[in-house]
Amino acid sequence: MKKLLLLFLSISLVIxxxxxxxxxxxxxxxxxxxxxxxxxxxxxTTTTGEESKLGYGDDTSIKANLLIWTWDQAALESSAxxxxxxYPNVTFEFIAVSSTDYLKxxxxxxxxxxxxxxxxxxxxxxxxxLYNLGVCAxxxxxxxxxxxxNLYEYTLPLSYDDxxxxxxxxxxxxxxxxxxxxxxxxxxxxxSDRKELEAMMPDWxxxxxxxxxxxxxxxxxxxxxxxxxEAYLIMSNQNDAPFVKDGALNLEESIGEAIKYLAQMRxxxxxxxxxxxxxxxxxxxxxxxxIFFAATxxxxxxxxxxxxxxxxxxGLWRLMNTPGGGxxxxxxxxxxxxxxxxxxxxxxxxxxxxxxxRCEARxxxxxxxxxxxxxxxxxxxxxxxxxxxxxxxxDIAEFFIGEVAKNTLTRRVSxxxxxxxxxxxxxxxxxxxxxxxxYEKAMELIKDxxxxxxxxxx
Amino acid sequence: MGRATKxxxxxxxxxxxxxxxxxxxxxFFALYFTFKLYPVIYxxxxxLTEWDGITERTFVGLENxxxxxxxxRFHTSVKNTLFFTVIPLPILVIFGLIxxxxxxxxxxxxxxxxxxxxxxxxxxSPVAVGFIFAFIFDIRVGFVNRALMALGLIEEEIFxxxxxxxxxxxxxxxxxxxxxxxxxxxxxxxxxxxxxxLYDAAYVDGANQVQCFFKITLPLMRNILTFVIIQxxxxxxxxxxxxxxxxxxxxxxxxxxxxxxxxxxALTMIWYMFDVGFGTTMRYGYASAVSFAIFVLIAVFSIVxxxxxxxxxxxx
Numbered sequence: 001m002k003k004l005l006l007l008f009l010s011i012s013l014v015i016x017x018x019x020x021x022x023x024x025x026x027x028x029x030x031x032x033x034x035x036x037x038x039x040x041x042x043x044x045t046t047t048t049g050e051e052s053k054l055g056y057g058d059d060t061s062i063k064a065n066l067l068i069w070t071w072d073q074a075a076l077e078s079s080a081x082x083x084x085x086x087y088p089n090v091t092f093e094f095i096a097v098s099s100t101d102y103l104k105x106x107x108x109x110x111x112x113x114x115x116x117x118x119x120x121x122x123x124x125x126x127x128x129x130l131y132n133l134g135v136c137a138x139x140x141x142x143x144x145x146x147x148x149x150n151l152y153e154y155t156l157p158l159s160y161d162d163x164x165x166x167x168x169x170x171x172x173x174x175x176x177x178x179x180x181x182x183x184x185x186x187x188x189x190x191x192s193d194r195k196e197l198e199a200m201m202p203d204w205x206x207x208x209x210x211x212x213x214x215x216x217x218x219x220x221x222x223x224x225x226x227x228x229x230e231a232y233l234i235m236s237n238q239n240d241a242p243f244v245k246d247g248a249l250n251l252e253e254s255i256g257e258a259i260k261y262l263a264q265m266r267x268x269x270x271x272x273x274x275x276x277x278x279x280x281x282x283x284x285x286x287x288x289x290x291i292f293f294a295a296t297x298x299x300x301x302x303x304x305x306x307x308x309x310x311x312x313x314x315g316l317w318r319l320m321n322t323p324g325g326g327x328x329x330x331x332x333x334x335x336x337x338x339x340x341x342x343x344x345x346x347x348x349x350x351x352x353x354x355x356x357x358r359c360e361a362r363x364x365x366x367x368x369x370x371x372x373x374x375x376x377x378x379x380x381x382x383x384x385x386x387x388x389x390x391x392x393x394x395d396i397a398e399f400f401i402g403e404v405a406k407n408t409l410t411r412r413v414s415x416x417x418x419x420x421x422x423x424x425x426x427x428x429x430x431x432x433x434x435x436x437x438x439y440e441k442a443m444e445l446i447k448d449x450x451x452x453x454x455x456x457x458x
Numbered sequence: 459m460g461r462a463t464k465x466x467x468x469x470x471x472x473x474x475x476x477x478x479x480x481x482x483x484x485x486f487f488a489l490y491f492t493f494k495l496y497p498v499i500y501x502x503x504x505x506l507t508e509w510d511g512i513t514e515r516t517f518v519g520l521e522n523x524x525x526x527x528x529x530x531r532f533h534t535s536v537k538n539t540l541f542f543t544v545i546p547l548p549i550l551v552i553f554g555l556i557x558x559x560x561x562x563x564x565x566x567x568x569x570x571x572x573x574x575x576x577x578x579x580x581x582x583s584p585v586a587v588g589f590i591f592a593f594i595f596d597i598r599v600g601f602v603n604r605a606l607m608a609l610g611l612i613e614e615e616i617f618x619x620x621x622x623x624x625x626x627x628x629x630x631x632x633x634x635x636x637x638x639x640x641x642x643x644x645x646x647x648x649x650x651x652x653x654x655x656l657y658d659a660a661y662v663d664g665a666n667q668v669q670c671f672f673k674i675t676l677p678l679m680r681n682i683l684t685f686v687i688i689q690x691x692x693x694x695x696x697x698x699x700x701x702x703x704x705x706x707x708x709x710x711x712x713x714x715x716x717x718x719x720x721x722x723x724a725l726t727m728i729w730y731m732f733d734v735g736f737g738t739t740m741r742y743g744y745a746s747a748v749s750f751a752i753f754v755l756i757a758v759f760s761i762v763x764x765x766x767x768x769x770x771x772x773x774x
Contacts, residue, residue, distance in 0.1 A: 104736040111511035280598030425716045
C-alpha cells in the first residue's frame with residue numbers, strides 16, 4: 001500500500017512539473033498575449049476580388065478580434081462601440097499599457113516572438129523608435145494605399161519612418177497655442193483680447209519685453225510661462241530642422257534659438273520653476289501666478305478644465321496664437337501591426353478614427369480629428385463652428401483649423417528623438433538654478449550627453 | 459544475521475529506490491534552473507553581443523564590459539548607489555536598533571500600535587510613496603516649504619526636486635522613512651530571542667539598562683545585525699524603484715522628466731541598467747553587461763562585509 005502511495009506521489013509530482021512547464025506566456029502569432037481573455041474568434045480578413053468590389057476595409061461583415069494596447073482605454077472603448085455599429089462582427093480586446101511602458105512592451109513582445117497588438121499607438125519622443133522597429137504596416141502601399149490628402153499637411157512629418165514609409169496616422173489634431181485667463185491677462189497686460197495680445201507679442205523678443213514689464217509690475221511674483229520645460233516644449237517644436245542631418249548632429253539649427261531664449265528668460269526671471277504636471281504647475285492655472293500656458297485641443301479638457309474648474313465654468317480662458325508661429329503639441333499616432341491576422345479589420349478601425357462620425361462625436365470634448373474635409377466645410381454644418389464654453393465661447397474650429405494648423409511647422413520624427421530630448425532636458429533642468437550655464441555651455445553639455453549615448457553622431 | 463524485519467536496513471533499502479529522493483527534489487531544482495539560473499547564464503551570453511531585441515545579434519566579445527570602464531553615466535550611477543548605501547544604511551541600523559529596544563521595553567505602552575505604525579510605510583505601494591514625497595517636497599504647494607516659510611526659516615522656496623544635491627537628500631529621507639519599520643521588525647526578532655534570564659541576572663548583579671544593552675543585547679544580536687547589514691547592503695545596491703517613481707511619475711514628470719532625476723543625482727545602477735535596455739536606448743547586450751557588473755559589485759561588497767563582521771566575532 002505504502003509502495004503504491006509513494007509511486008502515486010512521485011508520478012503526481014512529475015505531472016505537476018510537466019504541467020507547469022507547459023503553462024508559459026509564449027504564444028504563437030495567432031494566440032492572444034498573456035493577460036488577455038483569449039477569446040480568439042474565427043476570422044476572415046478579406047473578401048476575394050472576384051466576389052466583391054469593396055475597397056480594402058469596406059466589408060462590414062468582416063470578422064475579427066482586435067487586440068489593442070492603450071493608455072486611454074475609456075476613449076478607445078467608446079470609439080470601438082461606435083465602430084461596432086457598422087462592423088458588428090468585430091470584437092475588441094483592450095489591454096491597459098501606460099505610455100511610458102508602451103515601447104518597452106512592444107520591444108519585449110517582439111523579441112519573444114509574442115503576438116503584438118493589431119493596432120499600435122505611438123506617442124511622445126519614442127514615436128520615431130516605434131516606427132523604425134520594423135513592426136508597422138506600410139499604410140501607403142498595398143493593400144491599404146491610404147490617401148494622405150485626407151490628413152493635414154503639418155501632421156505628415158509625424159507619420160513616416162526613417163526610410164520614408166507611411167506607418168502612422170495622427171488621428172487627433174493637436175496644433176499648439178497659448179492659453180491664458182482673460183482676467184489675469186487684463187490685469188497684467190492691459191487687455192484680454194486675443195488679437196490685441198497677438199499683435200502685442202508676435203515673436204519671442206516682444207514676448208520677453210512684455211515679460212520684463214510684468215516682472216517689474218508684479219515684483220517678480222507673476223511669470224509669463226510656468227517653467228523652462230514648457231518654454232522649450234513650445235520653442236523647439238516651432239522649428240522643423242532635423243536634429244540629425246547627414247549623419248551628424250544639427251543642434252544649432254534645430255534647437256539653438258530655443259536654448260538662447262531659455263537662457264534669456266531664465267536670466268530675466270520671467271519664467272517660473274514649475275515642472276509640467278507637478279502639483280504647483282496644476283495650481284498655477286488658478287492662482288494667477290502664471291499668465292500663459294502651452295495649450296492645444298486635448299489640453300482644454302485635461303489641463304484647463306481639470307486644473308481650473310471655476311475659471312472654466314465662468315468661461316474665463318482664451319486661446320491665442322503662439323509668438324513665432326504654430327507648433328505641434330504631442331498627440332499620438334496610430335499604427336497597424338504588419339503581421340496582424342486581422343489587418344483589414346484593424347485598418348477599417350483606424351480609418352474610422354478620422355471619419356466624419358468620429359469628428360462629430362469628438363467635438364463634444366473639444367477634440368478635433370485629422371480630417372481635412374470635415375471642418376469649416378459647408379457639407380458638414382455641425383462642424384463649421386465649435387464654440388467652447390470654457391473658452392468664453394471661442395470657436396475652436398475656426399481657431400485651430402482656420403488659423404493655427406495653417407502656420408504650424410513640424411519636425412520629422414526619428415529614432416534619435418528620445419536620446420536628444422533626454423540630453424536637452426538634463427541640461428535645461430540645470431539651467432533653472434545654475435545661472436552660469438548660458439547658451440554656449442548649454443550646447444556643449446547637450447552635445448556631450450548625446451555623444452555619450454550615441455558616439456556615432458560625432 | 460537475524461531474520462529481516464520491516465525495520466531492518468535490508469528491508470528499508472528495498473522500498474526506497476535510489477532515484478526516489480531525486481524525484482522529490484527535482485521540481486525545485488527544475489524551477490530554479492528554468493527561472494533563476496538559466497536567465498543568468500543566458501544574460502551573460504547576451505552581454506557578449508550587441509542586440510536591440512529586433513535586429514540580429516552581433517557578437518562583440520568583451521566590448522560591452524570595456525565600455526563600462528569609460529561610461530561616465532555608469533560611474534555616476536555607481537557613485538549615487540554608494541551614496542544611497544553609505545548614508546541611509548547606518549542610520550537605519552542604528553535607529554532601527556534603538557526603536558527595537560524601545561518596542562521591546564516592558565515600560566513601553568501600546569507597543570503593538572507603534573510597531574504597526576512604524577511598519578506601515580514599508581508595506582505602502584512604491585507608487586503611492588513616490589506621489590506622497592513628490593507632493594510633500596513640491597516647490598510651491600509642498601508641505602515642507604510651506605512649513606519652513608511659516609516658521610520663518612526660509613524666505614524663498616527651496617527647489618527640493620530640481621537641484622541634484624537636494625534631490626539626493628529627499629531620496630535619503632524617503633528611504634529612511636520607508637525602511638525604518640522593516641529594520642525595527644528584524645531587530646525585534648533578534649532581541650526577543652535573547653533569554654530574559656540574562657537580564658534578570660545582570661540586574662541582580664547591579665547592571666543598569668545601558669550596561670545591559672552594551673554587554674548583553676548587542677553581543678547577542680551580532681548574528682541578526684550581520685544579517686541586517688548584509689541584507690541592507692544588497693538591497694541598497696539593488697535600489698531603483700523608489701527614486702524612479704519619485705522622479706518619473708506624473709507628479710514630478712511630464713515633459714521635464716530626466717532619467718535619474720535632476721542632474722542624474724538619483725540615477726542608481728539598476729535604474730541605469732533598466733534605462734539602457736528598455737528606456738532611452740534599447741541595448742540588451744550592454745544592459746546585460748551592466749547587470750553583471752552590478753552582480754560582481756554586490757558580491758564583492760557582501761563578501762568583504764561578511765568577512766569583516768565574522769572576523770570580529772572570531773577574534774572575540
